[in-house]
Amino acid sequence: MPRPYTLQQLVPPVSEPVTRDDLKGQARIVSTDDCxxxxxxxxxxxxxxxxxxxxxxxxMLQTWEYGLPYMATYVELPYPPLHSVEAVEYIDEAxxxxxxxxxxxQVITSGYPGIVARNLTTSWPTDISKDLMYPWxxxxxxxxxxxxxxxxxxxxxxxxxxAYMYEHRMAADEMSVxxxxxxxxxxxxxxxxxxx
Numbered sequence: 200m201p202r203p204y205t206l207q208q209l210v211p212p213v214s215e216p217v218t219r220d221d222l223k224g225q226a227r228i229v230s231t232d233d234c235x236x237x238x239x240x241x242x243x244x245x246x247x248x249x250x251x252x253x254x255x256x257x258x259m260l261q262t263w264e265y266g267l268p269y270m271a272t273y274v275e276l277p278y279p280p281l282h283s284v285e286a287v288e289y290i291d292e293a294x295x296x297x298x299x300x301x302x303x304x305q306v307i308t309s310g311y312p313g314i315v316a317r318n319l320t321t322s323w324p325t326d327i328s329k330d331l332m333y334p335w336x337x338x339x340x341x342x343x344x345x346x347x348x349x350x351x352x353x354x355x356x357x358x359x360x361x362a363y364m365y366e367h368r369m370a371a372d373e374m375s376v377x378x379x380x381x382x383x384x385x386x387x388x389x390x391x392x393x394x395x
Contacts, residue, residue, distance in 0.1 A: 205266035205333050206277065212259035212342060215243050216349040217358050226362035239365065246361035249379075250353065254390045256280070258353060260342040266333030270323045273316035274337065281306070281313020282340040289335050290328040296336075299324065313339075356386035 219239050222228070228239075247258055257278040262285070265276060276284075284306045287299040303321045307314040315337060317323060328334045343349045360383045379387075 203268065206263065208261060208263050209338070210262035212257075212261045214259055214346065215240075215247055215357075216258050216343070216346045216354050217243055217361070218346075219243070221354075221358060222361050222365065225358040226365050228365070238368070239361075242361040242364045242368075243357065245364060246357045249360060250356055250383075250387065250390075251278075253387045256353075256390060257342040258349060258357070259346075260340055260344050262338065262340050265337040265339065267335040267337070268333055269327075270317070270335050273314050275312040275314055276337065276339055276341070277312065278341045279311040279313060280341065280343065281308045282342060282344060283308065284315055285338040285340065287315060287335075287337050289324060290331055291324070291326045292328055294328055294330065297324065313341075315339075352386050353390065356383050356390075359383045359386075 219236060222239055222243060228235075251257055255278060257280075260282060263278070265274075267274065270287075270289075287301075287304060288296050289299065291297050302318070303323070304315050304317050307316060346354070359380050363380045363383070
């Protein structure tokens with residue numbers, strides 16, 4: 200049975216919520232060479248991705264596209280926090296992409312999850328293609344626009360895990376893939392409950 204939606208990342212994040220210097224301070228790294236600098240970047244990215252995976256959130260600004268078979272009165276968008284909706288589009292009966300006027304709907308970014316809701320005085324277009332499984336497309340941005348807006352708890356969780364990965368980089372055979380620092384797990388539990 201096909202999924203009731205499609206979801207794909209169009210533009211990945213271009214920055215991370217913590218810096219190399221942040222991680223060096225957390226892990227008490229005194230000096231590094233170019234190879235270690237690159238390694239630090241890898242641990243930061245991996246820790247951010249692990250946080251996102253465990254919470255169903257997205258930390259830094261990125262663009263996604265959500266494909267739907269139909270539009271309900273409102274649609275909950277995945278991966279909070281919702282930053283903005285770039286466009287609501289549909290494929291019409293002539294297989295041409297049309298953009299729904301933004302006066303047709305409102306975007307609610309203040310809650311979890313973010314919502315696209317049709318205004319009660321309007322209606323969604325009806326000349327929708329019958330040939331496509333997902334003729335509706337919502338293009339939206341999720342995550343925080345810059346590191347200064349990321350909540351301290353999220354930044355701390357990423358720092359804790361990135362430092363843990365760095366400190367145990369030579370002992371991978373002794374670590375379980377599922378083994379995570381308790382401080383990281385405690386923060387993840389708080390945000391997992393918040394996002395779902």
